[in-house]
Amino acid sequence: xxxxxxxxxxxxxxxxxxxxxxxxxxxxxxxxxxxxxxxxxxxxxxxxxxxxxxxxxxxxxxxxxxxxxxxxxxxxxxxxxxxxxxxxxxxxxxxxxxxxxxxxxxxxxxxxxxxxxxxxxxxxxxxxxxxxxxxxxxxxxxxxxxxxxxxxxxxxxxxxxxxxxxxxxxxxxxxxxxxxxxxxxxxxxxxxxxxxxxxxxxxxxxxxxxxxxxxxxxxx
Amino acid sequence: xxxxxxxxxxxxxxxxxxxxxxxxxxxxxxxxxxxxxxxxxxxxxxxxxxxxxxxxxxxxxxxxxxxxxxxxxxxxxxxxxxxxxxxxxxxxxxxxxxxxxxx
Numbered sequence: 001x002x003x004x005x006x007x008x009x010x011x012x013x014x015x016x017x018x019x020x021x022x023x024x025x026x027x028x029x030x031x032x033x034x035x036x037x038x039x040x041x042x043x044x045x046x047x048x049x050x051x052x053x054x055x056x057x058x059x060x061x062x063x064x065x066x067x068x069x070x071x072x073x074x075x076x077x078x079x080x081x082x083x084x085x086x087x088x089x090x091x092x093x094x095x096x097x098x099x100x101x102x103x104x105x106x107x108x109x110x111x112x113x114x115x116x117x118x119x120x121x122x123x124x125x126x127x128x129x130x131x132x133x134x135x136x137x138x139x140x141x142x143x144x145x146x147x148x149x150x151x152x153x154x155x156x157x158x159x160x161x162x163x164x165x166x167x168x169x170x171x172x173x174x175x176x177x178x179x180x181x182x183x184x185x186x187x188x189x190x191x192x193x194x195x196x197x198x199x200x201x202x203x204x205x206x207x208x209x210x211x212x213x214x215x216x217x218x219x220x
Numbered sequence: 221x222x223x224x225x226x227x228x229x230x231x232x233x234x235x236x237x238x239x240x241x242x243x244x245x246x247x248x249x250x251x252x253x254x255x256x257x258x259x260x261x262x263x264x265x266x267x268x269x270x271x272x273x274x275x276x277x278x279x280x281x282x283x284x285x286x287x288x289x290x291x292x293x294x295x296x297x298x299x300x301x302x303x304x305x306x307x308x309x310x311x312x313x314x315x316x317x318x319x320x321x322x323x
Contacts, residue, residue: 089240091222152291158312
């Protein structure tokens with residue numbers, strides 16, 4: 001039993017009762033928030049896992065082609081081929097509010113309108129594997145951006161879920177029992193005071209009555 | 221307008237250049253840490269980093285976990301997959317739920 005260090009007065013009692021009501025309402029709200037966050041988080045994490053698998057497979061494929069290209073061509077030639085990209089990617093970010101967690105949403109823009117404009121080199125002096133590598137990477141690119149978005153969201157939501165869960169637990173197992181115990185303690189203390197006042201009054205009344213009887217007896 | 225960056229050894233990131241991603245070829249973890257901090261301070265929203273490199277600087281990457289930007293995403297490099305990316309996903313399931321229920 002954990003009782004707060006307060007004076008057992010009627011004013012404290014009303015204050016505590018008000019606080020208990022607030023704590024209970026906060027607890028219910030936070031619990032709902034946690035449940036909803038958890039539901040969304042689990043959906044998102046499942047998507048994240050699947051997407052990550054796809055992306056990793058795609059990059060692996062690109063890397064295989066890139067390694068071959070690296071061994072067929074000299075590393076200088078490879079560097080020169082990729083030195084001046086024709087394409088430029090920029091990202092627009094909008095923020096979405098999911099249960100008070102701000103998660104980012106990325107939308108990608110390219111400088112040139114043609115999506116196939118990814119080969120920054122002439123085909124005469126480069127090998128076909130380089131084309132394969134670049135093509136495989138460009139195919140997996142939208143998924144990579146989506147993965148970045150989802151993975152960041154998952155991370156932010158995981159943080160928020162942990163925080164919310166702690167708050168719910170603190171309210172449920174610490175604050176609310178503390179308030180309840182303290183309210184019980186104050187109520188009992190006040191009742192006890194009242195009882196002792198009553199007994200004192202009864203005693204005084206008895207004494208006065210006794211004195212009056214004595215006086216009446218001696219008067220005769 | 222935000223940009224995208226890729227960090228890692230030269231062969232792993234070279235291909236990204238042609239897609240319009242800014243590449244930063246680094247191999248040393250100490251250089252990578254500096255690059256990461258400077259990238260995070262300028263307007264890069266997504267930073268792809270090879271898993272080998274990410275493995276050597278996890279605490280630095282973790283510093284950006286709670287911020288909305290940048291999103292730092294580990295990807296496999298030419299030398300293969302170390303599994304850090306997947307392990308990360310499991311890690312935040314564990315953080316949120318208490319145990320890894322999706323594996």
